[in-house]
Amino acid sequence: MLNFDYYNPTQIVFGQGSIARLDSLVPADARVLVLYGGGSAERNGTLAQVDAALGQRTVQRFGGIEPNPSYETLMEAVALIRREKLDFLLAVGGGSVIDGTKFVAAAVDYPRDPWHILESFGSEITRALPFGSVLTLPATGSEMNNGSVISRKSIQAKLPFFSPHVFPRFSVLDPVTTFTLPPRQIANGVVDAFVHVIEQYLTYPVNAPVQDRYAEGLLQTLVEIGPLALATPQDYEVRANLMWAATQALNGLIGAGVPQDWATHMIGHELTVLHGLDHAQTLAVVLPAMLDLRREAKKAKLLQYAARVWNITEGSDDARIDAAIARTRAFFEALGVKTRLSGYGIGADSIPRIVSQLEAHGMTALGERQDMGLDLSRRVLEASL
């Protein structure tokens, strides 16, 4: 096992009816800004439940945070908070709203141009407004971690930042809020959570059996419940297990003490910026090709993945790895998420541009051993066509 630090102070309040708990979770004298995305939180009644729980507190709203939340939009929220002297943020939504709220919380009192938060990956944040979240879309894990990914339309950039100051104080996870999600968002959430686990698991062995088994348990659970979450959208138990699995997939726990990869994510971010693919679509495209091309570096863990997650134990090493990658691809496809660039209308002519964006963003030494240069990223993209 590698040495590690693990710290995660976010309080999770989980279960049906838990939005009412906001009254005790948000300070009684807070001046609250509720941040949300499109109109779905309004239409499905979640915002009304939030309003009821917040009672007599001063509450303002900031809607319109888009998927892949943008610097441009979020800076409007920053201006509103400064103008109205608001002091507590409540994100109501999925990973984009929570990621955006983290940026807003850190930007309000940031002593420089807030875009510097992304340029320095959050390393110079010294404080942030307190905030909580009401999660409505199981996918990114943002509700229980200290990371965020922000896009800037004007320069076609999508970059992450991290800071111990942007853990949510609390996150309310009520699976009922997910009943009305479109199938595409549920499918994306399953793929996103699955690939989060893979990025922290499919690297090289360091004799960390607890972390390995936690990761495998999450993957097995996602394989079981992913199709059910689409087939029976009002099944509380299925949605509850999806919600908890997605949170566990990226809260720091399974990645503590083990190598981490994240190359699939970094290549995927460029696909979103340049071609507008959903985040999970980019992961579904890049991951199978990535695993195929990295099969030597990842061989031991790929064989373990084949055996423990997919019960593939027969055949040569290469045959078992081939079968595990095929099962992974088929799982994504069965959820309705296409796994080839051609499925999204992207051809080989787009690849040089994607590679040059990777170079521009410093993504020239990716992977768990930082040995994945631009040439290999290009080959992964070619194999994803």
Place this chain on the structure above:
Amino acid sequence: MLNFDYYNPTQIVFGQGSIARLDSLVPADARVLVLYGGGSAERNGTLAQVDAALGQRTVQRFGGIEPNPSYETLMEAVALIRREKLDFLLAVGGGSVIDGTKFVAAAVDYPRDPWHILESFGSEITRALPFGSVLTLPATGSEMNNGSVISRKSIQAKLPFFSPHVFPRFSVLDPVTTFTLPPRQIANGVVDAFVHVIEQYLTYPVNAPVQDRYAEGLLQTLVEIGPLALATPQDYEVRANLMWAATQALNGLIGAGVPQDWATHMIGHELTVLHGLDHAQTLAVVLPAMLDLRREAKKAKLLQYAARVWNITEGSDDARIDAAIARTRAFFEALGVKTRLSGYGIGADSIPRIVSQLEAHGMTALGERQDMGLDLSRRVLEASL
């Protein structure tokens, strides 16, 4: 899945060499009391490493915290802290030292007789001195939870308390500190961690696949590494995995959203108080008989345990349950921990006294359904002879 709250703000600093990190973890102006047990922390050099890391801070020591830490001893530490105006506690040891430090931290400013902390199970604690720990014995999980068990010799009581105010601020886990532990303490630690998982897993199903698989992963890991930890005491990787598994076994995570039992622990506490058995010895005695007598109430999970932890899939339900219990008993025995009261010189004549102690301590409705009265506890003890 059941509704749940999960909150755990303890920072874990894990790995070889991490004791030196105390210099950044303990406030620079802290007046520190280092609490420890017997002389082993002195003999094996851990206290010297702690002293070196604490540098020029004001540091006093309080040694002699016994296994099953006693109110009587701990109140001496409380008096010392008040007298010397110390303001930060550092526990250096295993679960007994950390449990004791939690009590001391809560007792120093407690407005009533501190024994009331136990009488009210911690529910009236409103603050505690800040403290951290340097763990030297993987077993109880106290390094990353908010529970503590304190004994009072004068009235033969051993009672737990819990409070969000007694989470350690940090815990330093350096597996090297465990290299010199006696085999009996390692064996006890493996059994203790194993039974902690069982108490949160072997109840009744609530459709919580993430929690189930996490629990099974910990059990499988303990089964694998328990014998190795005894056979090769200087194997860093084995001790690291034991340390992390034991912490995970009781930090609230695997028990979030599922029923919990704890009847084995409550009966075990009385065996320690009346007959002086090590905590883990009491668990090894009570658990097999408990599982046997509760086989109907626990049937579904016992069959899952048999299949997933012990790979027992053949035979009738009862045959598989019998086999799983037998494997559990054999696992404890192979570690050198006896699983019968007779092995510790305790006969049937002792049982009435144990049962009357359970009654005196209010342990009359134990188990995950609070349906286990004194008669069933007596039958468990009879079956443990």
